[in-house]
Amino acid sequence: MNIHEHQGKEVLRRYGVAVPEGQACFTVDEAVAAAEKLGFPCVVKAQIHAGGRGKAGGVKVVKDAAAAKAAATEILGKTLVTHQTGPQGRVVRRLLVEQGCQIARELYLGMVVDRGTGRATMMASTEGGVEIEEVAAKTPEKILRETIDPTVGLAGYQARRLAFGLGIPKDQLGKAVAFFTALAKAFVELDCSLAEINPLVVTKSGDLLALDAKIGFDDNALFRHADLRALRDPTEEDPRETEAAKHDLSYIALDGNIGCMVNGAGLAMATMDSVKSAGGMPANFLDVGGGANTEKVKAAFQILLSDAAVKAIFINIFGGILRCDVLAEGVVQAAREIGLKVPLVVRMEGTNVEQGKKILADSKLDIISAGDMQDGAKKAVQAAGRAS
Secondary structure: OEOOHHHHHHHHHHOOOOOOOEEEEOOHHHHHHHHHHHOOOEEEEEOOOOOOOOOOOOEEEEOOHHHHHHHHHHHOOOEEOOOOOOOOOEEOOOEEEEEOOOEEEEEEEEEEEEOOOOEEEEEEEOOOOOOHHHHHHHOHHHEEEEEOEOOOEOOHHHHHHHHHHOOOOHHHHHHHHHHHHHHHHHHHHOOEEEEEEEEEEEEOOOOEEEOOOEEEEOHHHHHHOHHHHOOOOHHHOOHHHHHHHHOOOEEEEOOOOEEEEEOOHHHHHHHHHHHHHOOOOEOEEEEOOOOOOHHHHHHHHHHHHOOOOOOEEEEEEEEOOOOHHHHHHHHHHHHHHHOOOOOEEEEEEEOOHHHHHHHHHHOOOOEEEOOOHHHHHHHHHHHHHHHO
16 A cells, blocks of 8 residues: 555655655645745645656746745646656646755665565665666666664664765764664564655755655555554545445456456466466456455455456366356356456366356356366456457
């Protein structure tokens, strides 16, 4: 789950991470009032779950109330198109009005879970304000890394090593170590999947400030953080993914035209690979899980059919905990209620497979049966081609 910049900064502030004073605003009048309260110059920033806002015209420095009103009027309600939003862009529904500061240097600081080591890793770079992917591609030697021992946390020597690597002067070393340590503590305690501060600025007075904050949380740990769950903004999420979350389904929308319904993350990945190998493109990742019931399967099927790009559906189930007959009942119910208008390819093996196949056959629905995963992928790609 991702949150807005202003929310991320408030969360980090609680841990002692230094952030500029600011206020979230939902109307132009609120933005003007906030600017006058904070003083000029200040910054009016679009709040969407995507980077590249400045280049898209979503960040404006203003020097008086009239300029603040003009900036807020221009940005609020605007559809920002950045390299992270895709061509459809995102509508700006809220702003952050923030105190200005005198910037001496721009740095990069971030934390992720390194899948290679299985540990949280802090990354830093002198290339602040630049996308970290671009730095990694062009000048990877400028990215500093410290892998954090979960039993110790970010050690003092690691924080100092990062600070020295960034060229932080000795008289600012204590501030840098405190800043890095606070970020690491927040990352671990809040079960973050990403914490990115770009840029981290050193002001002319020698202070360190998080001028931006991109925070993401592990969905699987949100049951521990009711306060964080309350920060979710459904308008920034794909409505299909929001609906899937209500039914405890693992769903991620993709750009293809073949809807995939699978049980088990590993099998889901293999199914998508099979679709691509057969010359098609999956429209989604969808894992209904091992403990799915008829209603859950029905909900999953409805989500697939709600995607206008889907030209065929490929259901690939290995019946274990999720019995094949339960899956078949859910599919038949959903197909009848919605009205199945795209080809449906089904491959089932495992518990109660014969009962499941009988339910599908007795339904009189136009279902294409597949003998194995590769066969099903080929038939789905062919069916999608005919439907297109």
